[in-house]
Amino acid sequence: MMQPGLYHILFISAALFFIGVYGFLTRRNLITMLMSIELILNSVNLNFIAFNKYLWPGKLDGLFFTLFIIAIAAAEAAVAIAIIINLYRSHQSIDVENAEDLKY
Amino acid sequence: MNEFFTLMKSELLVTAIIFLLLFIKIGKGMKNESLLSLVQVLLLLNFIAGFFFNKTGNLFGDMFYTTPLIAFQKNILSLAVYLISLLCSDWLKKTGHLPEFFMLMLSALLGMFLMISSSNLLIFYLSLELATIPVAAMANFDLEKKRSSEGAMKMILSSAFSSGILLFGISLLYGTTGTISFPEITAQLDGSSVQILAFIFLVTAFAFKLSIVPFHLWTADVYEGSPMAVTSFLSVVSKGSVAFIFITVLYKMFQPMQDMWYTLLVILAIATMLIGNLFALRQQNIKRFLAFSSIAQVGFILVGISSNDYMGIAAVVYFVLIYVFSNLAAFGVAAVIAEHTGKENIDDYKGLYKTNPFLSWILALALFSLAGVPPTAGFFGKLFLLTAGGAKAAYWFILVAALNMIISLYYYLRVVRAMFMDKNDNPMEPIKVSPVVKLALVICGAGIIMIGLLSWIFEYIKSLH
Numbered sequence: 315m316m317q318p319g320l321y322h323i324l325f326i327s328a329a330l331f332f333i334g335v336y337g338f339l340t341r342r343n344l345i346t347m348l349m350s351i352e353l354i355l356n357s358v359n360l361n362f363i364a365f366n367k368y369l370w371p372g373k374l375d376g377l378f379f380t381l382f383i384i385a386i387a388a389a390e391a392a393v394a395i396a397i398i399i400n401l402y403r404s405h406q407s408i409d410v411e412n413a414e415d416l417k418y
Numbered sequence: 419m420n421e422f423f424t425l426m427k428s429e430l431l432v433t434a435i436i437f438l439l440l441f442i443k444i445g446k447g448m449k450n451e452s453l454l455s456l457v458q459v460l461l462l463l464n465f466i467a468g469f470f471f472n473k474t475g476n477l478f479g480d481m482f483y484t485t486p487l488i489a490f491q492k493n494i495l496s497l498a499v500y501l502i503s504l505l506c507s508d509w510l511k512k513t514g515h516l517p518e519f520f521m522l523m524l525s526a527l528l529g530m531f532l533m534i535s536s537s538n539l540l541i542f543y544l545s546l547e548l549a550t551i552p553v554a555a556m557a558n559f560d561l562e563k564k565r566s567s568e569g570a571m572k573m574i575l576s577s578a579f580s581s582g583i584l585l586f587g588i589s590l591l592y593g594t595t596g597t598i599s600f601p602e603i604t605a606q607l608d609g610s611s612v613q614i615l616a617f618i619f620l621v622t623a624f625a626f627k628l629s630i631v632p633f634h635l636w637t638a639d640v641y642e643g644s645p646m647a648v649t650s651f652l653s654v655v656s657k658g659s660v661a662f663i664f665i666t667v668l669y670k671m672f673q674p675m676q677d678m679w680y681t682l683l684v685i686l687a688i689a690t691m692l693i694g695n696l697f698a699l700r701q702q703n704i705k706r707f708l709a710f711s712s713i714a715q716v717g718f719i720l721v722g723i724s725s726n727d728y729m730g731i732a733a734v735v736y737f738v739l740i741y742v743f744s745n746l747a748a749f750g751v752a753a754v755i756a757e758h759t760g761k762e763n764i765d766d767y768k769g770l771y772k773t774n775p776f777l778s779w780i781l782a783l784a785l786f787s788l789a790g791v792p793p794t795a796g797f798f799g800k801l802f803l804l805t806a807g808g809a810k811a812a813y814w815f816i817l818v819a820a821l822n823m824i825i826s827l828y829y830y831l832r833v834v835r836a837m838f839m840d841k842n843d844n845p846m847e848p849i850k851v852s853p854v855v856k857l858a859l860v861i862c863g864a865g866i867i868m869i870g871l872l873s874w875i876f877e878y879i880k881s882l883h
Binding site: 331334338344347348351354355357358361362365369370373375376378379382383386389390393394396397398400401403404405413415416 | 539540543544547551554555558561562563564565567568569570571572574575578579581582583585586588589590592593596597598638639642643
């Protein structure tokens with residue numbers, strides 16, 4: 315059986331990143347947009363772990379970076395969801411097309 | 419141990435104020451008026467303390483470093499926060515959650531301090547998030563207003579997206595160099611295509627935070643939706659701190675790639691100045707107008723950054739100092755008028771001079787300074803930025819920047835004309851400006867005039883190198 319190497323993992327993380335970007339730009343539901351951002355952040359985590367394991371196994375920089383990213387992503391999601399809940403109270407919808415008071 | 423306290427003094431002071439507010443909040447609480455005066459005094463002390471014991475040194479295994487120049491940059495930001503707390507005191511007194519507001523604002527300030535001092539990508543990322551997440555929460559502070567939550571939504575989504583892009587760039591940089599410390603990365607840069615990709619990702623993230631064209635679209639919406647205190651914080655303190663760290667990243671970390679980023683900066687600067695100016699021409703809302711004008715000002719900052727020598731750093735720091743005074747004066751007047759009359763359109767400013775001469779003079783002074791008309795400090799700020807940008811002898815670039823200043827004169831003077839010359843049958847009622855706000859506006863006005871006339875300020879910034 316073939317062992318997965320660095321390139322396999324990098325391929326997956328790059329794919330995840332661009333799926334996240336695509337989702338962020340095309341989805342109209344705020345929660346889905348938030349999920350797309352989480353995809354981007356997780357692709358970064360994969361990148362860090364893979365680089366740390368395959369290229370720079372001596373130090374733990376990448377591993378620590380990943381731990382911090384997970385923590386910050388949770389904080390960011392908490393604030394974003396609080397804002398979305400407040401937006402839902404005033405707009406009765408979490409579709410970005412309905413949040414259109416501010417334009418041009 | 420002693421070194422720890424002197425080097426981290428500004429961060430520790432801000433942290434102490436945050437904790438004090440936290441204890442007041444969970445304790446018995448205080449009346450808004452007395453709490454506001456307490457916070458104002460503390461912020462003033464914080465600003466004054468920034469002038470003493472500024473040493474060079476690093477901490478935490480080179481993750482954090484500080485120099486007298488960085489201490490001066492932090493001091494500019496403290497000054498801006500102090501002025502905002504004075505200028506928006508009418509609005510702040512009314513808000514129901516004053517301690518929380520200042521806790522969020524000072525957390526963001528703490529993040530910016532750490533960001534300016536960071537010398538490692540990990541601490542840079544953490545402090546960048548600390549500097550943006552509280553601001554998004556602050557943007558939503560007018561909880562019952564639809565526009566406020568819409569602005570906050572746009573802010574948090576775009577900043578989360580941009581930090582995702584930043585992180586992807588950092589991960590590629592880590593993969594190719596094996597380190598996350600700025601000096602070690604510089605030693606490892608060899609210009610391979612993966613590193614160029616990482617560089618583009620990083621610059622994109624900075625462009626989002628600085629609202630450089632083509633990543634400026636969130637700016638005007640967030641500025642218009644947020645409460646005035648938050649808008650001025652965003653436009654002055656956020657912009658200034660990101661500009662400072664952008665300089666560090668370009669000049670220190672990406673120094674080996676300087677030919678590449680010079681071209682990039684020229685393109686971005688021209689696009690930013692031109693598009694910011696052209697959009698500012700057609701704005702009716704004063705907040706949106708100031709938002710696009712701040713985008714155009716960022717374009718001028720980029721002209722200064724492109725010089726790649728110490729003159730560029732000094733010019734940007736000096737310009738940000740002037741920008742603090744002139745932009746806060748403009749936002750302060752707009753905040754007073756919006757708070758008392760609820761009017762935010764430029765057409766409502768017609769005939770303002772008849773009824774409110776003091777506010778009109780301060781706003782006119784601020785707009786002249788933003789436009790760069792000679793007796794005010796804004797002229798000298800722009801002059802030094804363009805001089806620094808001319809270091810590479812690309813004079814057509816300086817010419818484009820100068821032509822943009824002429825375009826910007828049109829829309830700044832449009833507001834001045836509305837205030838002083840346009841006839842209006844029912845102008846605004848005379849507004850009674852409270853003494854604290856008046857004091858802050860006078861400080862801003864004095865700053866706009868004096869900083870340009872006192873040449874030792876620029877010499878002092880240059881000597882900090």
